Amino acid sequence: MMPENVGPGGWKVNTIKSKIEAKTANLGVIGLGYVGLPLAVAFAKAGFSVIGFDLSEKKLASIRIGESYLRDVSSAELKEVVGEGRLKVTADMSMLAEVDSVNICVPTPLSKTKDPDISYIQSAVNSIAQYMHSGMLIILESTTYPGTTEEIILPIIEETGFAVGDDFFLAFSPERVDPGNKEYQTTNIPKIVGGVTESCREVAVALYSKVMSSVIPVSSVKVAETVKLLENTFRSVNIGLVNEIALMCSSMDIDVWEVIEGASTKPFGFMPFYPAPGLGGHCIPIDPF
Numbered sequence: 384m385m386p387e388n389v390g391p392g393g394w395k396v397n398t399i400k401s402k403i404e405a406k407t408a409n410l411g412v413i414g415l416g417y418v419g420l421p422l423a424v425a426f427a428k429a430g431f432s433v434i435g436f437d438l439s440e441k442k443l444a445s446i447r448i449g450e451s452y453l454r455d456v457s458s459a460e461l462k463e464v465v466g467e468g469r470l471k472v473t474a475d476m477s478m479l480a481e482v483d484s485v486n487i488c489v490p491t492p493l494s495k496t497k498d499p500d501i502s503y504i505q506s507a508v509n510s511i512a513q514y515m516h517s518g519m520l521i522i523l524e525s526t527t528y529p530g531t532t533e534e535i536i537l538p539i540i541e542e543t544g545f546a547v548g549d550d551f552f553l554a555f556s557p558e559r560v561d562p563g564n565k566e567y568q569t570t571n572i573p574k575i576v577g578g579v580t581e582s583c584r585e586v587a588v589a590l591y592s593k594v595m596s597s598v599i600p601v602s603s604v605k606v607a608e609t610v611k612l613l614e615n616t617f618r619s620v621n622i623g624l625v626n627e628i629a630l631m632c633s634s635m636d637i638d639v640w641e642v643i644e645g646a647s648t649k650p651f652g653f654m655p656f657y658p659a660p661g662l663g664g665h666c667i668p669i670d671p672f
Contacts, residue, residue, distance in 0.1 A: 395518040395550065396582050400589045402483055406430045408590075411482035413507045415442050415472065418524060418558040419488030421455050421569040427464035429594045434482060435472040446472045455562055455569075476510040484520035484590055485511060488558065491525045499528050501535060508539045515543045519551045520586050524558045526611050531555075532604040533579060548580030554587035555604040557611035573597040577607030621656045629658035 402408035408431065412423040415437040423435045437443055445452050449462030464470040479485060489503035504525055511521060521540065523532055532555045537547060545551045556576045561567055574595040578584025584600055591598045601607050625643070632639040639658060647655045 396552075396586060399483055399518050399520060399552070399586055403586075403589050403593060406593065408483040409434065409481055410590075411436060411479060411485035412488060413437075413485060413510075414488040414490070414503075414525075415439075415446065416488065416490065417453055417455065417562050418560050419486070420446070420451075420453055421560065422486060422488060422524070422558075423470055424456050424460060424464055425569045425594050427469040428460065431469070431593075433464075433470045434478055435470060436474070436476060436478070437472065438474050440474065443472045443474060446470070453562075455560070477514060479511055479514040480516060483518065484522070487511075487521070487523045487525055489525050491527050501527055501531060504531065505535065505539070508536050512539050512543050515540065515545060515551070517545065517550050520554070520583075520590065521551065522554045522556055522587055522590075524556055526557060526615075527608060529605045529608040529612070531608065537579060548582045552578070552580075552583040552586040553604075554578040554583050555607045556587065556591065557607060557614075559611070559614075570594055571596045573599055575599050575601055575607050575610050577601045577604040579604055621654070622659075625656040626658050 399408065406429070410423075410426050410431045410433045412419045412426070412433065413436045415423065415435045419435065419437075423433050427433045435446065442452065446461065446465060449458055449465050451458045451461045461470075487504060487507045489507050491504065492500045494500045504523065504527065508521075511519075521536070523536060532553065537553060540551060540553065541547065547553050554576060555578075556574055559572045559574075560569065561572075572595075574591045574597065576584060576587050576591060576598060577600070578587055588598050588600050601610065628642070629639045631637075632642060643655050643657060646653055
């Protein structure tokens with residue numbers, strides 16, 4: 384008999400939440416780049432058993448011997464979680480059958496026409512669908528356009544016959560990694576979480592709350608998807624703006640640094656940005672498109 388106040392699939396919510404609380408849930412992370420590897424290590428350091436998935440044998444070999452290829456993950460902490468067996472890595476996607484939760488952290492580049500290329504996401508989701516099991520939590524962290532989670536991922540998983548919010552749980556939580564930032568790293572950056580259903584959000588929040596210092600639920604996956612795009616478009620626009628101001632100041636023999644310093648004394652309504660030769664990284668040149 385179904386427990387009182389527990390709707391269809393409610394027992395699965397309680398089951399996976401209990402596993403998360405006890406840290407007996409097996410976690411998976413697909414994509415071991417600058418987002419996925421720090422997340423996998425954070426999960427492992429928190430006491431979870433983690434399987435990392437990547438198609439790069441070079442990355443897998445490096446992780447197995449505890450040699451980090453990212454400055455945000457030290458070789459010492461990598462050796463610790465690998466040596467204690469809390470982090471295992473593989474290119475064998477059939478191992479997805481063994482995880483209770485999986486985070487998708489794959490690249491989302493632009494196509495030649497500057498449209499979002501979500502082929503890596505689709506490939507990861509197809510692999511998950513192949514080894515899907517009841518009660519599974521799936522979280523997309525890759526930056527993408529609003530609607531991807533519900534319009535692309537959800538139909539693929541539902542083709543397996545599982546019902547979202549009852550048989551499996553689907554959420555979106557944008558990565559906010561700032562490579563090289565010594566103050567803000569994976570676990571102390573506030574984590575936005577949106578679920579396809581309330582139960583999806585509930586389970587995803589339960590997982591992140593075991594690792595992150597601050598978890599912020601939002602009303603939908605589309606809101607969560609748009610949050611990341613607003614953040615990065617804001618940065619892109621203001622980087623462009625301050626570089627234009629710098630050119631103007633240079634032509635008028637005005638010290639732009641003094642101008643910014645002066646404007647920064649205003650205690651509200653202004654955030655300083657600084658001119659530079661350009662911008663690097665993956666997100667800012669891509670996400671606003």
